[in-house]
Amino acid sequence: MSVTWRLAWRNLWRHSRRTWLTVGAMVFCNVLLIFLISLQLGSYQMMIDNSLASFSGHAQVQHRDYLEEQRMRQSVPRAAALAASARDALGLETTAARGMAFALVSSEQRSFGVLLQGVQPVYEPGVSTFPGLVRQGRYLASGDGGHIVLGSVLAQNLKVGLGDELTFLGSGRDGSFAAGVATIVGILDTGMDEIDRSVAQVPLAWFQDIFSMGDHAHSVVVRLPSLEQVPVAVATLEGLVGGQDELVVRDWDALQPGLRQAIASDMASGWFTYVVLIVLVAFSVLNTQLMSVLERTREFGVMLALGMRPAQLARLVGMETLLMSGLGMALGVLLGALLTWYLSVAGFAYPGMEELGAKFNMPGRMYPEVSLLSLLWGPVVVLFGAMLAAIYPALRLFRLAPVAAMRAV
Amino acid sequence: MYKFLVACSVLMFSTAAVGQELTADEIIRKAMDHYRGQTSHAQMSMVIHRPDWQREMGMKTWTEGDKRTLVRVTVPAKDAGNGTLSVDGNMWTYTPKINRVVKVPSSMMSQNWMGSDFSNKDISKDTDIIDQYDHELVGNYQQDGHYVYVIQSVPHEEAAVVWGKEVLHIRDDWVMLEQQFWDQDDQLVKTLRTLEIREMDGREVAAVIRMSREGVEEEWTEVRTAAIDFDVELAENLFTLSNLRNPRE
Numbered sequence: 187m188s189v190t191w192r193l194a195w196r197n198l199w200r201h202s203r204r205t206w207l208t209v210g211a212m213v214f215c216n217v218l219l220i221f222l223i224s225l226q227l228g229s230y231q232m233m234i235d236n237s238l239a240s241f242s243g244h245a246q247v248q249h250r251d252y253l254e255e256q257r258m259r260q261s262v263p264r265a266a267a268l269a270a271s272a273r274d275a276l277g278l279e280t281t282a283a284r285g286m287a288f289a290l291v292s293s294e295q296r297s298f299g300v301l302l303q304g305v306q307p308v309y310e311p312g313v314s315t316f317p318g319l320v321r322q323g324r325y326l327a328s329g330d331g332g333h334i335v336l337g338s339v340l341a342q343n344l345k346v347g348l349g350d351e352l353t354f355l356g357s358g359r360d361g362s363f364a365a366g367v368a369t370i371v372g373i374l375d376t377g378m379d380e381i382d383r384s385v386a387q388v389p390l391a392w393f394q395d396i397f398s399m400g401d402h403a404h405s406v407v408v409r410l411p412s413l414e415q416v417p418v419a420v421a422t423l424e425g426l427v428g429g430q431d432e433l434v435v436r437d438w439d440a441l442q443p444g445l446r447q448a449i450a451s452d453m454a455s456g457w458f459t460y461v462v463l464i465v466l467v468a469f470s471v472l473n474t475q476l477m478s479v480l481e482r483t484r485e486f487g488v489m490l491a492l493g494m495r496p497a498q499l500a501r502l503v504g505m506e507t508l509l510m511s512g513l514g515m516a517l518g519v520l521l522g523a524l525l526t527w528y529l530s531v532a533g534f535a536y537p538g539m540e541e542l543g544a545k546f547n548m549p550g551r552m553y554p555e556v557s558l559l560s561l562l563w564g565p566v567v568v569l570f571g572a573m574l575a576a577i578y579p580a581l582r583l584f585r586l587a588p589v590a591a592m593r594a595v
Numbered sequence: 596m597y598k599f600l601v602a603c604s605v606l607m608f609s610t611a612a613v614g615q616e617l618t619a620d621e622i623i624r625k626a627m628d629h630y631r632g633q634t635s636h637a638q639m640s641m642v643i644h645r646p647d648w649q650r651e652m653g654m655k656t657w658t659e660g661d662k663r664t665l666v667r668v669t670v671p672a673k674d675a676g677n678g679t680l681s682v683d684g685n686m687w688t689y690t691p692k693i694n695r696v697v698k699v700p701s702s703m704m705s706q707n708w709m710g711s712d713f714s715n716k717d718i719s720k721d722t723d724i725i726d727q728y729d730h731e732l733v734g735n736y737q738q739d740g741h742y743v744y745v746i747q748s749v750p751h752e753e754a755a756v757v758w759g760k761e762v763l764h765i766r767d768d769w770v771m772l773e774q775q776f777w778d779q780d781d782q783l784v785k786t787l788r789t790l791e792i793r794e795m796d797g798r799e800v801a802a803v804i805r806m807s808r809e810g811v812e813e814e815w816t817e818v819r820t821a822a823i824d825f826d827v828e829l830a831e832n833l834f835t836l837s838n839l840r841n842p843r844e
Contacts, residue, residue, distance in 0.1 A: 297700045353695050357710040361650040363677045365690040
């Protein structure tokens with residue numbers, strides 16, 4: 187056995203330049219795959235973090251029917267206290283209670299229906315990027331009462347600016363008429379029209395007063411440092427709301443089901459590129475191995491005449507391929523790991539990305555994800571592709587007739 | 596003698612024919628007039644029922660012609676003084692809490708009126724159906740010794756209406772028994788049913804009507820009319836914004 191391995195190894199280096207070229211193609215392909223896959227996984231991480239950071243958080247405590255029906259009465263009792271105990275239990279400041287109510291908001295000239303958000307001015311900046319995007323005036327502060335921060339497009343639509351008053355009409359949690367007047371203290375600009383057209387935030391305490399909410403709110407939002415902490419945090423929150431059957435804890439996947447779908451569809455298109463890359467490398471291996479088998483026809487004829495069986499010869503070719511692609515994989519993984527590890531520490535930015543990040547109150551660099559999956563997925567598939575490519579040259583050996591082969595030119 | 600008989604029979608036939616020939620448009624017109632009168636003033640209560648809670652409001656309403664309605668809440672004390680005025684399809688609401696009159700934009704007209712199952716439109720322009728829809732008599736039946744017309748009303752192409760069609764059941768004394776609202780996919784969305792008919796101010800009036808959405812029968816809103824006077828004298832300025840803000844009565 188070991189003789190055959192040694193034979194295979196020596197055969198590889200009879201044409202060392204050709205072998206190195208093929209190995210080089212594999213290494214290049216592997217490094218590229220590792221880089222692209224970790225970048226892709228890293229960008230998903232970033233995409234998830236960014237969209238969760240903007241508003242929904244990583245997990246929320248809600249009334250069990252609120253997500254589907256969004257009714258005023260489907261609320262969380264003692265919400266601010268629950269948010270406080272969640273802060274303690276999780277050891278994180280990034281937890282806040284929120285109330286939501288549909289209301290007719292009117293300026294002197296215009297009226298629109300909006301989803302008014304009651305937020306805790308002190309804690310909201312920890313769970314959402316919106317407070318950091320106030321471009322005029324200021325965000326809400328503790329002690330604010332009838333004050334409001336709204337999106338720039340909504341402000342334009344209402345034809346109002348800082349210091350103007352808005353009136354709200356809606357119905358309270360008990361069904362009573364809810365009405366209030368609030369002064370605009372800040373206008374925020376997220377750069378996303380859809381949000382700038384709809385966001386309107388008032389202090390939670392004032393909101394609870396206007397909408398007869400008592401100490402209720404509609405969600406307790408938790409933002410976590412990373413996605414990995416979600417399951418543990420969800421379990422902790424579930425412990426906190428244990429006794430209350432009407433409350434549930436929802437993780438980001440339940441809150442934003444579209445996110446995972448968007449990632450899945452992007453992943454599918456990414457894989458297509460990788461498959462093309464892998465097929466190209468496999469053909470290059472096929473070419474090398476076919477050449478090396480064809481040029482050794484006479485040699486193989488002699489070996490057959492000496493009593494080796496075609497299956498043994500086929501195994502020899504297989505071993506050569508395995509050794510070659512194993513070398514390509516080892517070098518590829520090593521180089522790829524070094525590259526992505528460096529980038530995962532130093533970060534990676536497209537030109538203009540940092541400005542973009544600053545505009546949307548998001549990180550300006552992306553960090554590729556180094557994991558066993560991102561490091562090994564590509565190279566392992568390349569290895570299998572190379573082995574598949576060796577099948578055809580190996581099969582040719584079974585059709586070899588010793589005498590004819592020895593006479594072949 | 597013969598001539599007399601002929602004349603009689605012609606007369607009979609023609610009256611019968613008149614009875615038969617009442618068009619769907621006329622039936623709806625009569626039902627609306629019956630319900631609103633030239634003018635009316637009523638004491639009503641609205642009960643909003645949900646599986647886990649219920650809420651009751653007392654209101655006074657005034658109507659004049661087809662296009663003017665004023666609703667003012669009297670009970671509970673917390674909400675007393677809130678009012679809604681609609682004139683010619685425009686709607687304003689007044690809230691004493693903030694002492695302001697706010698115009699309800701047309702985009703909000705299909706929203707619920709104060710958490711009830713009635714939309715703003717249902718509250719304000721209930722005679723829109725007369726000129727924005729095409730009416731067709733599609734059936735009839737007998738009930739409690741009355742003849743009931745079934746009319747299907749389909750909105751005009753360009754009408755600003757969210758419904759695909761409405762189906763109305765109108766009794767021959769012009770009491771509306773049922774009004775069904777169908778969406779544009781031909782699904783029944785909600786139904787307004789008359790649960791109780793009483794004589795008030797010399798007319799048979801739908802004293803209790805209930806709006807419920809299809810499929811959620813445990814959620815409904817009832818409007819109960821305690822008293823109604825038809826063709827009353829109304830102050831000139833009743834349907835004005837200044838009266839909405841500062842009621843003079």
